[in-house]
Amino acid sequence: MTSHPSHGEQLLKINGVELCAETFGDPAAPAIVLVAGSAASMLWWDTDLCEQIAARGRFVVRYDQRDTGRSTTYPPGQPSYSLTDLTLDLLGIQDALGIERAHVVCQSMFGGLGLIVGVDHPDRVASLTFVSTSTGADGLPPPSSDLAMAAEPDVSDRAAVVDYVVAGAKAYAGGSPYFDEPAIRTLAERDVARAKNYASTLANHYAIEFDEPARGGFGDIVAPTLVVHGDHDPLLPLPHGEALRDAIPGAELLVLKGAGHDLPRAVWDDFVSALVLHTEGTRS
Template sequence: MTSGTAPHSPGERLLGVNGVELCVETFGDPSAPAIVLVAGACASMLWWDAELCERIAAGGRFVVRYDHRDTGRSTCCPPGRPTYTYGDLAQDVLGILDALGIERAHLVCQSMFGGIGLLLGVDRPERVASLTFVSTSTGAADLPPPAADLAMPPAPDAADPAAVVAYVVAGARACAGGSPYFDEAAIRALAERDVARARNYASTLVNHYAIGFDEPSRGGFGDITAPTLVVHGDLDPLLPPAHGEALRDAVPGAELLVLEGAGHDVPRAVWDAFVPALVRHTAGDGS
């Protein structure tokens, strides 16, 4: 399923990074402290809402969001055949920083790609001013599994855009964990734009799950030195709250922000808690 037909923001630009094209959009004053928003698996930059980015930028931050490989307008591989590693995705963050002339940045990493924050926080601490892990986990074997009633939808026919949109909406509903803040109309509009905007949504659906996880070469969560904030919804059904608590305990000095009424995402209703906490957390330069 090849799309790429939807209008895109005039603020988006394609950067040549690490031999691929990555679509990047920025918000705010480039001279302000930089925050890079790293979306979760299969998620383009659109899942960091533009209004949320603007609100963070209004707190005196230079906000960067981008499409991972195999999402949005960035380079795509054939479905099921990604030619990159998890480590390459981490290096893409550094490539974006280099392209934008940013020496150090605050990284906000969500869900599966919390591991990007781990890799860079341990192996490239000189580039990381702070870390924020959103809806993620240490991956320890003794943590609770997804909720027993978590009903993820069956995979769609990738050639049928309507079926793909319905699949994305159903998955988002399931991951919301019964949150009263789940806005189906807004998620449907986002999914429709995301599917239409993508170079190849068939690749988006599968390729991130086809890469292996790369461990840091210099240690683990206990070796992170950057100031760390852990953000977790109290209704998260995919990674129950114990995952956030374990992550807080694993990183020296980490703090935990529980988003009440939120599932695996950061819905608009909790932005009044999330944004000020993030602005406070990113006030220093991490040195």
């Protein structure tokens, strides 16, 4: 069996900041860039998942957005950047790695990033995949009342921070039978220990300017689009995914049975197979 090792983390100077990225697989293969959701470092795109995608003939890129992991951070509550800036960071990652056109996969809140890159920079996008996200249109179901979160912990108490992150992940799993608390705790411990400033991670993505594309909306996306949504999602119930599919011309919807607002290991085979099929035939 061909080996598809990680190429190691690297700090890239992009748009006046430092962004930490890691790649997997053959750089000559079609490139898939994974964009994590709010307050999530690249570790939330699990290493094993990245390796599985790479083993199917893809060059996989994951990275820490600003205020997560090893990338540049800002004072808590004071992010001096917008969603458009984060979109330009994505394009800077592509430039630094020599990727002209990428298959871009955006999760949760940062579906907004996928919207901007798809509408304003269509020449840089081979395809789009939206995971657990929404159009944000009026009339869609609200989040579950079970999502009320505890007060944020004292960030100097690492154990309390880990407990808070695990509790949040459990709530967002929406009662999924696939939620693996020990695995999530291990991941949270790594994430908190690795972060430059976890107080900024907890706060800053929710405080940014959430600006819109300059050239249109979801109906103006021309890239082939896959929408992926768990049927247990308590934050953005399944009708959000259905509405997103309906808003983008030609989009397809993959419903992950038993998944919440996340990608538990039990659904990886379905997700990877769909993603590989979606990214066939269009080289980066």
